[in-house]
Amino acid sequence: MTRWTRLLQWIGLAGIGLFLAAAFSPLPNAMFRWSAAASDIQTADAIVVLGAAVQADGTLSCDSLVRTVRAVTLFRAGRAPVVVFSGTSRDGGPSEADVRAELAARLGVPVEAMRTEPTALTTREEAVRIGGMLRAENVRRILLVTDSQHMRRAGALFSRGGFQVFPATVDARSGAATSPEARLRLFRDLLGEWLALGYYRVAGYL
Amino acid sequence: MTEAVVVVLTGVTTGVALGIGTRGLRLRPGDLATAAGKLLECLGLVLVFFTANAALGLVAILASAR
Numbered sequence: 001m002t003r004w005t006r007l008l009q010w011i012g013l014a015g016i017g018l019f020l021a022a023a024f025s026p027l028p029n030a031m032f033r034w035s036a037a038a039s040d041i042q043t044a045d046a047i048v049v050l051g052a053a054v055q056a057d058g059t060l061s062c063d064s065l066v067r068t069v070r071a072v073t074l075f076r077a078g079r080a081p082v083v084v085f086s087g088t089s090r091d092g093g094p095s096e097a098d099v100r101a102e103l104a105a106r107l108g109v110p111v112e113a114m115r116t117e118p119t120a121l122t123t124r125e126e127a128v129r130i131g132g133m134l135r136a137e138n139v140r141r142i143l144l145v146t147d148s149q150h151m152r153r154a155g156a157l158f159s160r161g162g163f164q165v166f167p168a169t170v171d172a173r174s175g176a177a178t179s180p181e182a183r184l185r186l187f188r189d190l191l192g193e194w195l196a197l198g199y200y201r202v203a204g205y206l
Numbered sequence: 207m208t209e210a211v212v213v214v215l216t217g218v219t220t221g222v223a224l225g226i227g228t229r230g231l232r233l234r235p236g237d238l239a240t241a242a243g244k245l246l247e248c249l250g251l252v253l254v255f256f257t258a259n260a261a262l263g264l265v266a267i268l269a270s271a272r
Contacts, residue, residue, distance in 0.1 A: 008250030009243060015253045016246075024209050180209065195260075203268055 022187040023180040031190050032175035037151035042166045044080045045139040047071050050126055050146040050154055051087030054096035060103070062172035063147060068100045070170040071145045072107045080143055083109060084134070086117040086126050123150070123196075124205050127157035135162070143168045149193045156206045 021027045049071040052063035060068065064087065075083050083104065087096025095118035105111055115133060120126040134142065141164045146154050148169040155165045177183045200206045227233045 005247055009246040011253050012246035012249030015249055
């Protein structure tokens, strides 16, 4: 048996060990709690709601829906006079930003208090385009609405854009997953966000 | 409960497969260790290629973005 064969076997064994730990232990839940950003709700100039996903028929994803509701409750609590909804369209359907704005209007947010950004495809593009829009309105303090894992990357981008960022986290997924499927999904999502964070750092965006 | 079912199911099917292999197909139980070694080797190779693929993709995206 060569040294490389032995090394590959150890890597394979580590892979199986990681899979079993992710599926059958509280590891993903602990990782979720460890890397989750906390909320710091303050009065601000605007509420910025980052995009998640929308179906072609205009159905919002769970992430998108909870972020929208969170923004509406913050607005109705008088935390900021303006709400910015972000989110593109999918397969020619309505944009996520427009669907969210329509929902917010039905929940009592005045149309003149809402802004939309329906073109940004990435978090960085959202920070650049929404940042430009808000700077033109002399906005400096923002309540940023996104999930607790995405907040670290998104908050750093907006801070770098010159804003004072107050995190308003909201999660559609639980950090107390009980089934192997839910834990594996959580583990995959966490790895995806950590990979994105690493990519943004390497690319010099943060 | 789900975890227990999965573990029991895996144990039972593994035992049945071992029985079929050693009695039905007359394979030597000692060959199992060699097969497990090959399995780990293949899995390790998959992980190495996956990591290299992801790293190469990252570099390509970074290069094209600059």
